Amino acid sequence: MSSPSALELVGVSAPAAPASRVPALHGLDLRLEPGEQVAVIGASGAGKSSLLLTMAAAVRPLGGQLRLAGVDPWVLGSAGRHRLRAQLFLAPQVPPLPPRQRVVTSVLAGGLPAWPGWWRGWLFGWSDADASRAQAALQAFDIADKLWLRVDRLSGGERQRVGLARALVSAARWWLVDEPLSALDPARAHQALGSLQAAARDSGRTLVCTLHQVDLARERFARIVALRAGRIVYDGPAAGLDDEAVRALYSPSDADGTPSPPGADPIAPPAWADAPPDLSPGPPGALCR
Ligand SMILES: Nc1ncnc2c1ncn2[C@@H]1O[C@H](COP(=O)(O)OP(=O)(O)OP(=O)(O)O)[C@@H](O)[C@H]1O
Numbered sequence: 379m380s381s382p383s384a385l386e387l388v389g390v391s392a393p394a395a396p397a398s399r400v401p402a403l404h405g406l407d408l409r410l411e412p413g414e415q416v417a418v419i420g421a422s423g424a425g426k427s428s429l430l431l432t433m434a435a436a437v438r439p440l441g442g443q444l445r446l447a448g449v450d451p452w453v454l455g456s457a458g459r460h461r462l463r464a465q466l467f468l469a470p471q472v473p474p475l476p477p478r479q480r481v482v483t484s485v486l487a488g489g490l491p492a493w494p495g496w497w498r499g500w501l502f503g504w505s506d507a508d509a510s511r512a513q514a515a516l517q518a519f520d521i522a523d524k525l526w527l528r529v530d531r532l533s534g535g536e537r538q539r540v541g542l543a544r545a546l547v548s549a550a551r552w553w554l555v556d557e558p559l560s561a562l563d564p565a566r567a568h569q570a571l572g573s574l575q576a577a578a579r580d581s582g583r584t585l586v587c588t589l590h591q592v593d594l595a596r597e598r599f600a601r602i603v604a605l606r607a608g609r610i611v612y613d614g615p616a617a618g619l620d621d622e623a624v625r626a627l628y629s630p631s632d633a634d635g636t637p638s639p640p641g642a643d644p645i646a647p648p649a650w651a652d653a654p655p656d657l658s659p660g661p662p663g664a665l666c667r
Pocket residue numbers: 394395398402420421422423424425426427428429
């Protein structure tokens with residue numbers, strides 16, 4: 379049964395960035411019910427990040443309509459849209475963590491803008507209750523021991539997990555997470571995705587997650603949305619996406635999404651690329667670069 383609290387795209391075409399007028403998404407129809415968990419897959423450049431930015435009301439559709447719990451954020455004034463955005467947590471591929479900030483502060487910033495007390499804590503120090511909240515969020519990603527470290531002392535994978543811990547302290551009802559596992563080894567990736575999904579499930583949040591790990595997407599998500607060249611080419615149960623469909627999804631294509639014929643070479647290399655390398659020795663004493 380559909381709910382009025384759904385996140386909905388109706389015939390949405392949208393660019394990849396706020397300043398662009400070039401559509402990266404073309405006429406998408408998509409509806410996510412509260413508490414649903416959806417993996418978005420597709421080749422590089424297919425439009426996965428653009429879809430999350432559009433859902434987060436960070437880029438304005440060129441056509442069609444985004445509806446968040448029945449409200450189109452783009453008919454609101456900027457203050458109203460800002461309030462509505464507090465319902466959305468967007469985790470970009472590379473979390474924007476200030477390098478000199480302590481991890482505790484970065485995690486608790488996930489509660490902004492809905493948590494005015496953040497500024498007090500940031501200025502005057504964190505209470506034990508705040509620190510415990512951040513620690514519990516980090517614990518879910520197995521990095522509770524990093525609570526008081528500075529962000530620039532973390533590895534890339536640890537930063538990525540701090541970025542995910544921010545979702546757990548946010549009050550948002552929709553979690554939009556862009557490639558959360560790109561910097562994690564396979565074991566950590568399984569653990570982090572499991573924690574994220576469990577936290578979303580336990581708190582009734584809607585989770586949309588873009589993933590390059592197709593096997594993990596099929597194993598862990600009941601519903602898969604597949605994008606190709608800015609269009610939805612599959613939206614359904616993970617079980618309905620077989621290996622052949624996945625191969626077709628990731629096969630090279632022309633710009634319009636038409637698969638290239640076998641052996642086709644869409645971009646010919648320049649003539650010099652085939653020339654044999656010059657292996658002649660340089661003058662005596664020449665430096666090898
Ligand atoms: N800032 C930008 N301005 C203009 N076009 C962009 C911008 N960022 C991305 N694009 C283009 O928009 C299209 C969709 O990009 P998008 O980042 O949404 O793809 P993606 O599926 O998330 O890719 P990836 O898996 O590599 O992150 C691509 O053709 C890309 O080149």
